[in-house]
Amino acid sequence: MRYWLSIVVATPAHSSVAGPLTYRSECPLPPGSLVRVPLGKREVLGVVWEALPDSGDLPESQSRAVLGALDGLAPLSATWRRLVGFTASYYQRSIGEVALAALPPQLRELSTVQLARRLKRPVAPAPDAPVTTDLIALSAEQERAIAEFDADTRPALLFGATGSGKTEVYLRAAAKVLASDTSAQVLVMVPEINLTPQLQARFEERFAHLGKAQVVSMHSGLTPAQRLKSWLAAHAGQARLVLGTRMAIFASLPNLRLIVVDEEHDPSYKQQEGARYSARDLAVYRAMLESARSQAGDSEGAEAFPLPAGAAEPALPGRRRSAPPGGSAVREATSVGACRVLLGSATPSLESWQATVVGRYQRLTMSERIGGAEQQGSLPAVRLVDMNHQPKHCTIAPPLLDAIAQRIARGEQSLIFLNRRGYAPVLACHDCGWKSECPHCSAFRVFHKIDRTLRCHHCGFTERVPRACPACGNIDIAPVGKGTERLEEHIAELLAGDHPVRRPDGSPLRIARIDADTTRLKGALESQLASVHAREVDVLVGTQMIAKGHDFRHITLVAAINPDGALFSSDFRAPERLFGLLMQAAGRAGRDADHGEASEMWVQTFHPQHPLFAALKKHDYPAFAAQELKEREAAGMSPFGFSALVRAEARDQAVAQGFLNAAAAAAQTQQLPGMEAVTPYPAVPMTIQRVANIERAQMLVESPSRAALQRFLAAWQPLLHQTRQQGDFKSLVRWAIDVDPLAI
Ligand code: ADP
Ligand code: ZN
Ligand code: ZN
Numbered sequence: 001m002r003y004w005l006s007i008v009v010a011t012p013a014h015s016s017v018a019g020p021l022t023y024r025s026e027c028p029l030p031p032g033s034l035v036r037v038p039l040g041k042r043e044v045l046g047v048v049w050e051a052l053p054d055s056g057d058l059p060e061s062q063s064r065a066v067l068g069a070l071d072g073l074a075p076l077s078a079t080w081r082r083l084v085g086f087t088a089s090y091y092q093r094s095i096g097e098v099a100l101a102a103l104p105p106q107l108r109e110l111s112t113v114q115l116a117r118r119l120k121r122p123v124a125p126a127p128d129a130p131v132t133t134d135l136i137a138l139s140a141e142q143e144r145a146i147a148e149f150d151a152d153t154r155p156a157l158l159f160g161a162t163g164s165g166k167t168e169v170y171l172r173a174a175a176k177v178l179a180s181d182t183s184a185q186v187l188v189m190v191p192e193i194n195l196t197p198q199l200q201a202r203f204e205e206r207f208a209h210l211g212k213a214q215v216v217s218m219h220s221g222l223t224p225a226q227r228l229k230s231w232l233a234a235h236a237g238q239a240r241l242v243l244g245t246r247m248a249i250f251a252s253l254p255n256l257r258l259i260v261v262d263e264e265h266d267p268s269y270k271q272q273e274g275a276r277y278s279a280r281d282l283a284v285y286r287a288m289l290e291s292a293r294s295q296a297g298d299s300e301g302a303e304a305f306p307l308p309a310g311a312a313e314p315a316l317p318g319r320r321r322s323a324p325p326g327g328s329a330v331r332e333a334t335s336v337g338a339c340r341v342l343l344g345s346a347t348p349s350l351e352s353w354q355a356t357v358v359g360r361y362q363r364l365t366m367s368e369r370i371g372g373a374e375q376q377g378s379l380p381a382v383r384l385v386d387m388n389h390q391p392k393h394c395t396i397a398p399p400l401l402d403a404i405a406q407r408i409a410r411g412e413q414s415l416i417f418l419n420r421r422g423y424a425p426v427l428a429c430h431d432c433g434w435k436s437e438c439p440h441c442s443a444f445r446v447f448h449k450i451d452r453t454l455r456c457h458h459c460g461f462t463e464r465v466p467r468a469c470p471a472c473g474n475i476d477i478a479p480v481g482k483g484t485e486r487l488e489e490h491i492a493e494l495l496a497g498d499h500p501v502r503r504p505d506g507s508p509l510r511i512a513r514i515d516a517d518t519t520r521l522k523g524a525l526e527s528q529l530a531s532v533h534a535r536e537v538d539v540l541v542g543t544q545m546i547a548k549g550h551d552f553r554h555i556t557l558v559a560a561i562n563p564d565g566a567l568f569s570s571d572f573r574a575p576e577r578l579f580g581l582l583m584q585a586a587g588r589a590g591r592d593a594d595h596g597e598a599s600e601m602w603v604q605t606f607h608p609q610h611p612l613f614a615a616l617k618k619h620d621y622p623a624f625a626a627q628e629l630k631e632r633e634a635a636g637m638s639p640f641g642f643s644a645l646v647r648a649e650a651r652d653q654a655v656a657q658g659f660l661n662a663a664a665a666a667a668q669t670q671q672l673p674g675m676e677a678v679t680p681y682p683a684v685p686m687t688i689q690r691v692a693n694i695e696r697a698q699m700l701v702e703s704p705s706r707a708a709l710q711r712f713l714a715a716w717q718p719l720l721h722q723t724r725q726q727g728d729f730k731s732l733v734r735w736a737i738d739v740d741p742l743a744i
Helices: 078-090 095-101 105-109 112-120 140-150 166-180 193-206 224-235 246-250 279-296 350-357 398-410 484-496 524-533 564-568 574-586 611-617 621-635 653-670 706-724 727-731
Strands: 003-009 021-025 034-039 042-052 156-160 185-189 215-218 241-244 256-262 340-345 362-366 381-386 413-417 426-429 446-448 453-455 462-464 477-480 511-514 539-542 555-560 600-605 642-650 684-691 694-703 734-739
Touching (some): 003 034, 078 246, 078 706, 140 156, 156 166, 166 185, 166 193, 166 362, 185 246, 193 215, 193 241, 246 279, 256 279, 279 340, 381 611, 398 484, 398 555, 398 600, 484 539, 555 574, 574 611, 574 621, 611 621, 642 653, 653 694, 653 727, 694 706, 706 727
Parallel strands (some): 185 241, 215 241, 256 340, 511 539, 555 600
Antiparallel strands (some): 003 021, 426 477, 446 453, 642 694, 684 694
């Protein structure tokens, strides 16, 4: 017997073989099977996408045979394939690229024999540890959030202040699901690898009765062997709880029943290369698919891939909700087996927030910090320092310096952040005007004093600091502006001043810095954080890295040195990010109820009247969101409008822009589907126009309709490919589409 199969393999994004390929097999292989197939002269891993009735018009002599199946591995589920198919079509990539990137890299390399050996390894049996019963008593707000969550079926957004105890809600929700069904699986996503060990420890502790083998993690910090191990455990249903970063959204989880997305607003959920997917948005979509499966039964091979573009309006968070193909009554999926999604944040993305405003998502609110109910206003007081009234050119306003000194004297910690690493962003000659530009980028090289280098943060180009101005020979070249390295030095000088500040026991103070430069070595961040926790540090200076997630107990003052840039950025999401960052940072202060009352958040600004700060002062995210959403609605921006960016890179800026404009003109001429509701804007250089000698341009495409934008992009892709083959455009380095871009 001869069987014809369509199989997806990892194809380069823009090759001519973007779709599934046809192979023959001597035995039937169900869709989702992992196989080895020949591709050119290589042997590659592939996924059977569907069984074909015949070979189509492919002559048998030209067809190639499947080399072998990865025995012992169950086929990937129809739901998984649907998720991959949707991702490929929505983000305008090939199915093969998305599917193979979603599998652990080692799966590609292992021979069938090696894999068989791997699969035979015994799974550690669950220990006899009893289910943790001495749980902390829930706060009234936690109690209510959980009850409301249980009573609903919509995607839920847990809007909980920092320190309100969101993690406990995740733990309880997960526990309930795991207890309800001995095969149920839970996926918990976190934005950063740095945050997984802490959370993993908490989950492992709580679910100790399941055994360590059943709580696995998935992120890029694992070795290939560890990744494969986690993946296999999840795929086989042995892992009950998977903790991971954005890549984990594609984990094969045959009985997935709950997806938690912690810090759902975090930009790192958006992949920035290849298929530029949003793991947060896909979590919502996947929960819907999994629920539809539990209703309809996971009928293998019943549906066609890929989703015909525009056939179903993709149901990512947007204006309307529509059912995924094959499952029409998702809303009613309360039955056993449904999959819920729980997003959590103190400062939700405006997309998710708006979804709760219109009732598409359920909103669960926890506004009080644990232990803070009695102490009114236990979130830190926000103090705005009007820099217009401070000494000229001062980096740290005298009242702020004073406040820091008082903290040190009391034995409390302060956290000072500045979003710029290095010593100074520019080195300049005041005689001739020379500046430390990068020869390869349209950006300045940053001065790092510690090793006396000028480093480009875009292309990495590094040189020793010149002894004299390279242009005029003046030896008096000086740093301009401040980065974290200089801020650290500056604070030390200020505090050492005429009346040196001492700790309560009279010992000298200690200042530490945490940023990408100080944490490059493995384990460095952990040890630095440990010394903060051990109260060895009085003042911690750093970038936004320290504003996220870490649970510092003894910090009673947080200060943002220079956040104004984001107020007037050309990127419409900049205020949202700034507000989120400041709220997160404020949340670092006074987490210990003992210090709750005295803790403060200082913000130095030249624009104290800005409405963003008014909302921040009151810790009023809803007010900020309402204000921002009003502006976005008036401007037709996300979540009220939809957009995609097409980026092009070339040696020559004119070629990059010309390519984009020519492709848009071709779309206009051909009146592509969706065009009537889609506006392509003229191509422009990117903010950092040149990186590593490559010129970069982008074109924004907008539409009030997600469906129209999707139809248009699908039809436009082939035209972009064609345009690239014409004349000068052949020299293009690359181009790519970013759907729902985060930064514009
Ligand atoms: P969030 O994630 O909302 O910022 P966490 O989940 O980190 O907050 O909780 C803040 C702190 O409160 C943690 O130390 C946690 O252990 C503690 N906590 C959470 N819930 C309770 C509770 N019901 N009773 C006592 N402490 C709690
Ligand atoms: Zn000079
Ligand atoms: Zn550079």
